[in-house]
Amino acid sequence: MEKEFNTFKNVIRLPHKYAAGPTYTKFYNGLKESKILGTRCPSCAVTFVPARSFCPKCMKNLDTWVEVAQEGEVQTWTYAGKDFFGIPGKAPVVIVLVKLDGTEGSFLHLIGGINLESADTVKKALRKGTRVKAVWNEEKKGHMLDIKYFAPLSKKR
Amino acid sequence: MGRPVAILGSGQTVHGRRFDVSYPELVKEAVDAVFETTGISPADIDGVVFGTMPSMMEGVALTHFYFADVLRSVGKPILKTETCGSTGVSLAITGYYWIASGMADLVLVVGSEKMHEGDAQATMTTVLEPFYQRFFISGAPGVFSMQSQGWTVRFGIPEDKIRAAATKLSIDHHHDAFDNPYAHIKKRLTEDEVNNARIITYPVRLWDVCPTSDGACAMLFASEKAAKKLGKKVAWVKGVGYSGDEYWFGDSDKAEWQCAISASRQAYEMAGIKNPRKELDVAEVYNPFTFQELLFYECFGFCGFGEACDLTLKGVFGRDGELPISPSGGVLCTNPIGATGLNRVAEAALQVTGQAGAHQIPGAKTSLAHAMGGVVQFNGVMILGSEK
Numbered sequence: 169m170e171k172e173f174n175t176f177k178n179v180i181r182l183p184h185k186y187a188a189g190p191t192y193t194k195f196y197n198g199l200k201e202s203k204i205l206g207t208r209c210p211s212c213a214v215t216f217v218p219a220r221s222f223c224p225k226c227m228k229n230l231d232t233w234v235e236v237a238q239e240g241e242v243q244t245w246t247y248a249g250k251d252f253f254g255i256p257g258k259a260p261v262v263i264v265l266v267k268l269d270g271t272e273g274s275f276l277h278l279i280g281g282i283n284l285e286s287a288d289t290v291k292k293a294l295r296k297g298t299r300v301k302a303v304w305n306e307e308k309k310g311h312m313l314d315i316k317y318f319a320p321l322s323k324k325r
Numbered sequence: 326m327g328r329p330v331a332i333l334g335s336g337q338t339v340h341g342r343r344f345d346v347s348y349p350e351l352v353k354e355a356v357d358a359v360f361e362t363t364g365i366s367p368a369d370i371d372g373v374v375f376g377t378m379p380s381m382m383e384g385v386a387l388t389h390f391y392f393a394d395v396l397r398s399v400g401k402p403i404l405k406t407e408t409c410g411s412t413g414v415s416l417a418i419t420g421y422y423w424i425a426s427g428m429a430d431l432v433l434v435v436g437s438e439k440m441h442e443g444d445a446q447a448t449m450t451t452v453l454e455p456f457y458q459r460f461f462i463s464g465a466p467g468v469f470s471m472q473s474q475g476w477t478v479r480f481g482i483p484e485d486k487i488r489a490a491a492t493k494l495s496i497d498h499h500h501d502a503f504d505n506p507y508a509h510i511k512k513r514l515t516e517d518e519v520n521n522a523r524i525i526t527y528p529v530r531l532w533d534v535c536p537t538s539d540g541a542c543a544m545l546f547a548s549e550k551a552a553k554k555l556g557k558k559v560a561w562v563k564g565v566g567y568s569g570d571e572y573w574f575g576d577s578d579k580a581e582w583q584c585a586i587s588a589s590r591q592a593y594e595m596a597g598i599k600n601p602r603k604e605l606d607v608a609e610v611y612n613p614f615t616f617q618e619l620l621f622y623e624c625f626g627f628c629g630f631g632e633a634c635d636l637t638l639k640g641v642f643g644r645d646g647e648l649p650i651s652p653s654g655g656v657l658c659t660n661p662i663g664a665t666g667l668n669r670v671a672e673a674a675l676q677v678t679g680q681a682g683a684h685q686i687p688g689a690k691t692s693l694a695h696a697m698g699g700v701v702q703f704n705g706v707m708i709l710g711s712e713k
């Protein structure tokens with residue numbers, strides 16, 4: 169392109185401390201005990217997971233807690249072969265939207281326990297409807313990544 | 326419905342890595358261009374609308390203050406509109422509202438981005454809430470790839486067919502960009518190059534995804550009175566639509582994407598369009614990803630669900646086809662995000678006024694401009710016509 173002139177480097181560090189509120193706090197404390205907690209809407213009977221404090225459709229406050237299934241079905245997924253900013257962990261990773269049994273909406277997480285070498289190897293193990301199960305890290309921090317990943321269940325179950 | 330609204334003209338910068346100028350100088354380039362093209366005096370504008378991506382992209386917050394001078398806004402009302410990727414169409418709609426309401430006769434609308442100065446993927450990460458979604462769908466490509474995968478499965482499109490259609494779009498748009506003097510990436514690609522490019526996030530490969538660009542776009546929106554005074558050919562806003570989804574990814578269906586369907590239908594209804602494929606002469610669809618472009622054809626009713634790949638491969642949406650899409654090369658070749666949607670409106674206006682130059686669609690009278698924003702959450706559509 170055109171001639172380039174001087175540039176000035178500037179780095180802004182801006183730490184935040186986000187208040188999680190009672191609902192997220194309870195959900196994350198549940199993860200520490202290897203439980204996935206949701207909240208159920210009294211009006212539309214939908215169970216949301218991760219737990220939410222209000223129903224986005226009915227605007228009802230949600231205080232009915234349920235421990236939800238740790239198994240569910242793959243809704244959609246993508247494979248990132250190379251690192252980019254914000255990727256969870258190191259590439260290659262598979263990001264997945266899982267519908268946990270008995271819940272509505274979907275649960276974002278990672279897929280593991282399969283060959284992640286290429287998109288082709290992932291395609292062999294994963295499709296919409298593939299049954300998957302949460303696999304937990306031994307050490308829990310009250311964080312989404314206390315669940316290590318979701319792993320496909322063997323075909324006959 | 327408000328008063329009729331005209332678009333008097335536009336100014337686009339050349340896009341690319343613009344380290345030849347500082348950011349205010351880049352914005353000035355677009356603003357100066359629109360005043361020069363139209364012959365309007367900056368003194369005559371009643372107000373300014375400006376927008377970009379989140380401040381983190383620029384590293385300077387509230388850039389409409391920083392750019393107050395080059396935006397010629399001193400002593401005048403200034404609005405900022407910001408809806409992520411759909412910012413440009415939101416800017417145009419804001420300008421439209423201002424004129425249609427009768428509160429102004431002449432409004433300068435400007436969008437810009439200088440993406441090479443910051444970190445686009447990091448900025449995109451800040452669009453997501455920090456408790457849950459940010460861990461998994463940071464950055465743009467992943468979430469759009471999941472949307473594409475969901476759509477492919479829903480309509481049972483064979484992988485080789487969708488790949489072939491996406492490859493055709495990539496080759497055609499990168500080739501079309503040679504005819505657009507403002508475009509960033511212009512390239513002659515082969516099928517093999519596109520099909521075998523490295524995977525960004527499956528199924529999206531390198532040539533299926535837009536670049537990061539620096540650039541700005543400025544437009545003048547005017548009342549009928551101001552348009553008559555100008556005495557030149559202008560574009561008329563025939564319809565506008567804007568619609569959004571719930572915040573959480575997974576709460577809404579992204580394959581038969583309701584907010585894309587509804588934004589287009591709002592605009593069609595206002596413009597009196599019943600059959601968009603027949604009645605539109607050209608459409609500037611927001612296409613940062615080839616796969617998503619195909620999905621938009623269906624959501625906008627250019628064809629039925631599940632038909633976009635076949636019709637694309639038949640050439641229905643090519644430059645010489647029944648409904649040419651993004652003859653400018655589109656977002657796939659040029660993406661200065663805060664300006665990108667406004668570029669779509671500018672291109673749609675150039676088409677219906679016969680000023681699009683080498684990529685003019687002959688005789689175009691009705692055009693569509695579109696932009697998509699948020700983390701797969703919002704769509705905005707504007708229909709332009711050559712007649713009031």
Ligand SMILES: [Zn+2]
Nearest residue numbers: 209212223226
């Ligand atoms: Zn409810």
